[in-house]
Amino acid sequence: MRSANLRLSLPKRILDATPPRRIITGPRFTPVVQALPSIVPFVAPDEIERSRGQKFSVRLGANELTFGPSPRAVEAMQAAAATAWMYGDPKSHNLRQALADHHGVQPLNITVGEGIDGILCNLTHLLIGPGDKLVTTKGTYPTLNYFVAGKGGLLQTVPYGPDDRQDLPALLAKAWEVDAKVLYVVNPDNPSGSWHAEGKIESLIEGLPPGCLLLLDEAYHELGVDFDANAKVAVDDLRVLRLRTFSKAYGLAGARIGYALGAPEIIAAFDKIRNHFAISRVGQAGALAALLDQAYLHEVRERVRHARETLGSIAAQHGMRCLPSATNFVTMDCGKDGAFARLVLSELTERNVFVRMPGVPPLDRCIRVSCSSDEDLRIFSEALPGALKDAERKLGSK
Amino acid sequence: MRSANLRLSLPKRILDATPPRRIITGPRFTPVVQALPSIVPFVAPDEIERSRGQKFSVRLGANELTFGPSPRAVEAMQAAAATAWMYGDPKSHNLRQALADHHGVQPLNITVGEGIDGILCNLTHLLIGPGDKLVTTKGTYPTLNYFVAGKGGLLQTVPYGPDDRQDLPALLAKAWEVDAKVLYVVNPDNPSGSWHAEGKIESLIEGLPPGCLLLLDEAYHELGVDFDANAKVAVDDLRVLRLRTFSKAYGLAGARIGYALGAPEIIAAFDKIRNHFAISRVGQAGALAALLDQAYLHEVRERVRHARETLGSIAAQHGMRCLPSATNFVTMDCGKDGAFARLVLSELTERNVFVRMPGVPPLDRCIRVSCSSDEDLRIFSEALPGALKDAERKLGSK
Structure with missing residues (x-):
C-alpha cells in the first residue's frame, strides 16, 4: 500500500507525543481471551468426512433426528425461503406466542436463541465474570464449559454417581461449598441418556x-419417559431456568432454534445483551410449524422408542449392556475401559459408521449411538x- | 411444590454453617450487566405492525433487498430445508472455501457469523472489557455500541463531518487521544449512504x-460506486478487519450470514469464543448459491442504481435534496430540523409506508428510504x- 499517511493530519500535540514510525502490532485481546486455548473440541461429522475423504454411511453420532422434521415444518421453511430477503422478527413473536400457549405460560417467560448453545453463551455473559463459579457434572454436555471459560x-x-446418573446431592453440596452462581444439570442427560424425575428436580431447587x-438443560425432554404433552411448566421461580430446543425431538438441528423458559426477570435480562437479529426467518417458520404438529412429535417418540429397543437387542447380541435412555440415543457399555471403547469407535469410523463416545470416565467405557431407522441400525x-x-x-497387541 | 428438600442431604458442616430457611433470591448478574439499561432500540417493522394492528404497504425502512435473493439461492434453501435435521457445518467449510476463492484469500482469512451483528458481538467479546475504549461516529450504525456497552x-x-460523511481525520485523532482498542468505520456508511474511497481507508490504516x-463495516460494499467484482481483498494486515454480509446486496437478511475477512491471527481468535454451531444449515446453502450467482448480483446493482435515481427524482419534485448514496437506500434531506423529519416519518407510517430516519444530528434532518421496485416507490x-x-x-401548530 503506497498511500498518504492520514496520521499527518493529526493535531500537533499528538504528533509531537508519539514516534512517527513503529512496528505493526495486532489487536489487544482481553486478558481472559489471551489465556484461552486455541484448540476447541468441536469436530463435526462434516469435518471427519473431509479429513477421511469419505462420506459416512450412517450419521449416528450427533443425536440428530435422522427421521427428519415434520413435513409441515419442511413446507413452512420452503415457503419462508422466498421471503428470506426480510430480517426475521427479532422478538420471534409468533413462535414465542405459540410456545407460551403450548406451555401454559406468557411470551415474557420465553427467550429464543441460536439453539440451546446460543442461550448458554448468553447466559454465561449475564452471570459469569472472571473468577465466578459454575458447578456441573464432569463429562456431561461440554459446550457450557467452553462458554464459561470464554468469560473467565x-x-x-x-x-x-455410581449408577451413571448425575449425582444431585453431590452437585448441590458442591454448589454450597463454592458459592456457585450457576448449577448446570442436563436432564435427560447427554451422554449417559439417564434422567431424574421431576420431583427430584423440585427437591434440588428447594435446596439451592x-x-x-x-x-436445567432439557434438550431431550420431549423424548423422555416422563414426558407429558399437557404438562405445564412452572416459570415463576427465580431459581431455575429451563432450556428446550427444536434440534432434537423436533428434528430441526440445522435451523438453530432453542429457547429458555423462566421468570420474566431472568428472561428480560437476555434482551440486554443478546444478538437480537440472530435468528433466521426460515428457522422461525420451521420451528413454529413443527411445534403445531404435535401428532408428528408423538410419532417420533414411538419411532425413537422402537429404535432404542432395537439398539438394546443389537448390544445384547454382543454381550453389551445399554444404559437406560430417555433420549434419542443409546449409550452402550463396551464392557472394558476407555481405551477399548476408543478402539471400538475408531473401528466403526473405519467402517464409515459415525458414532461418538463420552470423553470422561467412568462413562468413557461406552459408545453413544443415535436412534435411527431400521435400515440405518442394520448398517x-x-x-x-x-x-x-x-x-x-x-487391545491385545498393545 | 411440595417436595422433600434435597438440602437435608447436605454434609453436616454445610448445614451447620447456613440457615435452614431463607428468602428466595434471583440470579446474581455481573456488575456490567446490572448497569445495563433494560430498553434496547430494536423496534422491528414486525413490531410496529403489531402495535399499529396493520401491515405496512411497503417495507422501505430496513434496507432489505426487496427484489429478493437470487432464485438459485431460494432453490438451494428449499432443497436444504429437507436436510435441516442435520446441524450445519460449524466450520462453514464450503461457504468459506467459495468466499476464499471469490476474494483471492485462504479460508483461514474468513470467519462466518450470525450476520455482521453476530461478528460485532464476538469482536467485542474478544477485545472489549470494562473500561476499554472504542471510537465511532456519533449516529452511524448503532448495534456495535450496544455490544460495547454489554461488555462494559x-x-x-x-x-x-460537514459533508455528512464520517470524519476520518477526527476519528483518527480521537483514536490516538483515548488509546482506542477499536476504531469502527462504516463504509459505505449507514445511515448517510456516504463513502470513502479505498485510498482514504489505506491512509487511515497507516495512521492508526x-x-x-x-x-471496517462494509455491509453495503457490493452496492458501492467503487465496487469491482474482481478486486481482491488484502488480508495480511493485523490492523484491520473487514466485515461483509449476505443481508444486503445478496438479499438474504433472513438467513443470517455475515463474515469477516482478516489476518489469520485475528480470525483464529473467533474460534476461541464463538458459538460454533450458530449458523443454520439452510442459510449456509442459500449464501453459497447466492455467492455463485454473480450475474444476479450485477442485475441487483443495476436495479438499485435505477431505484436510487427514481428516489432522487421523487425527492426533487418536493424540493428535497438526496445525499449521495453508495448503498441500497437514499437519505433524503427534509430541509428542516429533526423535529420536522420525525413528523414526516410519523406521517409516512400513518400512511402504512415503513421508512426510518437517522437518530442523531445533523443527519436527523433526513429520512432514509430503501431502494425497491418501481411499484413500491410509486406507493x-x-x-x-x-x-x-x-x-x-x-410543525406550524406546535
Whole structure:
C-alpha cells in the first residue's frame, strides 16, 4: 500500500507525543481471551468426512433426528425461503406466542436463541465474570464449559454417581461449598441418556444455595419417559431456568432454534445483551410449524422408542449392556475401559459408521449411538461385530 | 411444590454453617450487566405492525433487498430445508472455501457469523472489557455500541463531518487521544449512504495508533460506486478487519450470514469464543448459491442504481435534496430540523409506508428510504406529498 499517511493530519500535540514510525502490532485481546486455548473440541461429522475423504454411511453420532422434521415444518421453511430477503422478527413473536400457549405460560417467560448453545453463551455473559463459579457434572454436555471459560469463569465439577446418573446431592453440596452462581444439570442427560424425575428436580431447587441459578438443560425432554404433552411448566421461580430446543425431538438441528423458559426477570435480562437479529426467518417458520404438529412429535417418540429397543437387542447380541435412555440415543457399555471403547469407535469410523463416545470416565467405557431407522441400525449392526473383534485384537497387541 | 428438600442431604458442616430457611433470591448478574439499561432500540417493522394492528404497504425502512435473493439461492434453501435435521457445518467449510476463492484469500482469512451483528458481538467479546475504549461516529450504525456497552466498554464518538460523511481525520485523532482498542468505520456508511474511497481507508490504516484495530463495516460494499467484482481483498494486515454480509446486496437478511475477512491471527481468535454451531444449515446453502450467482448480483446493482435515481427524482419534485448514496437506500434531506423529519416519518407510517430516519444530528434532518421496485416507490411517492404537507401543518401548530 503506497498511500498518504492520514496520521499527518493529526493535531500537533499528538504528533509531537508519539514516534512517527513503529512496528505493526495486532489487536489487544482481553486478558481472559489471551489465556484461552486455541484448540476447541468441536469436530463435526462434516469435518471427519473431509479429513477421511469419505462420506459416512450412517450419521449416528450427533443425536440428530435422522427421521427428519415434520413435513409441515419442511413446507413452512420452503415457503419462508422466498421471503428470506426480510430480517426475521427479532422478538420471534409468533413462535414465542405459540410456545407460551403450548406451555401454559406468557411470551415474557420465553427467550429464543441460536439453539440451546446460543442461550448458554448468553447466559454465561449475564452471570459469569472472571473468577465466578459454575458447578456441573464432569463429562456431561461440554459446550457450557467452553462458554464459561470464554468469560473467565471457573468450572467446579463432581463425577457421575455410581449408577451413571448425575449425582444431585453431590452437585448441590458442591454448589454450597463454592458459592456457585450457576448449577448446570442436563436432564435427560447427554451422554449417559439417564434422567431424574421431576420431583427430584423440585427437591434440588428447594435446596439451592442463595443466588444460585439452576440451569436445567432439557434438550431431550420431549423424548423422555416422563414426558407429558399437557404438562405445564412452572416459570415463576427465580431459581431455575429451563432450556428446550427444536434440534432434537423436533428434528430441526440445522435451523438453530432453542429457547429458555423462566421468570420474566431472568428472561428480560437476555434482551440486554443478546444478538437480537440472530435468528433466521426460515428457522422461525420451521420451528413454529413443527411445534403445531404435535401428532408428528408423538410419532417420533414411538419411532425413537422402537429404535432404542432395537439398539438394546443389537448390544445384547454382543454381550453389551445399554444404559437406560430417555433420549434419542443409546449409550452402550463396551464392557472394558476407555481405551477399548476408543478402539471400538475408531473401528466403526473405519467402517464409515459415525458414532461418538463420552470423553470422561467412568462413562468413557461406552459408545453413544443415535436412534435411527431400521435400515440405518442394520448398517450399524453389521459393522459392530467386526469393529468389536478388531478392537479386541488391537487391545491385545498393545 | 411440595417436595422433600434435597438440602437435608447436605454434609453436616454445610448445614451447620447456613440457615435452614431463607428468602428466595434471583440470579446474581455481573456488575456490567446490572448497569445495563433494560430498553434496547430494536423496534422491528414486525413490531410496529403489531402495535399499529396493520401491515405496512411497503417495507422501505430496513434496507432489505426487496427484489429478493437470487432464485438459485431460494432453490438451494428449499432443497436444504429437507436436510435441516442435520446441524450445519460449524466450520462453514464450503461457504468459506467459495468466499476464499471469490476474494483471492485462504479460508483461514474468513470467519462466518450470525450476520455482521453476530461478528460485532464476538469482536467485542474478544477485545472489549470494562473500561476499554472504542471510537465511532456519533449516529452511524448503532448495534456495535450496544455490544460495547454489554461488555462494559466505553464509547468515544466524533460527529459526522460537514459533508455528512464520517470524519476520518477526527476519528483518527480521537483514536490516538483515548488509546482506542477499536476504531469502527462504516463504509459505505449507514445511515448517510456516504463513502470513502479505498485510498482514504489505506491512509487511515497507516495512521492508526499502535494496537488499535480498524473495524471496517462494509455491509453495503457490493452496492458501492467503487465496487469491482474482481478486486481482491488484502488480508495480511493485523490492523484491520473487514466485515461483509449476505443481508444486503445478496438479499438474504433472513438467513443470517455475515463474515469477516482478516489476518489469520485475528480470525483464529473467533474460534476461541464463538458459538460454533450458530449458523443454520439452510442459510449456509442459500449464501453459497447466492455467492455463485454473480450475474444476479450485477442485475441487483443495476436495479438499485435505477431505484436510487427514481428516489432522487421523487425527492426533487418536493424540493428535497438526496445525499449521495453508495448503498441500497437514499437519505433524503427534509430541509428542516429533526423535529420536522420525525413528523414526516410519523406521517409516512400513518400512511402504512415503513421508512426510518437517522437518530442523531445533523443527519436527523433526513429520512432514509430503501431502494425497491418501481411499484413500491410509486406507493412511497404517492404518500410523500401528503406526509410533507401534514408534517408542515403540525410543525406550524406546535
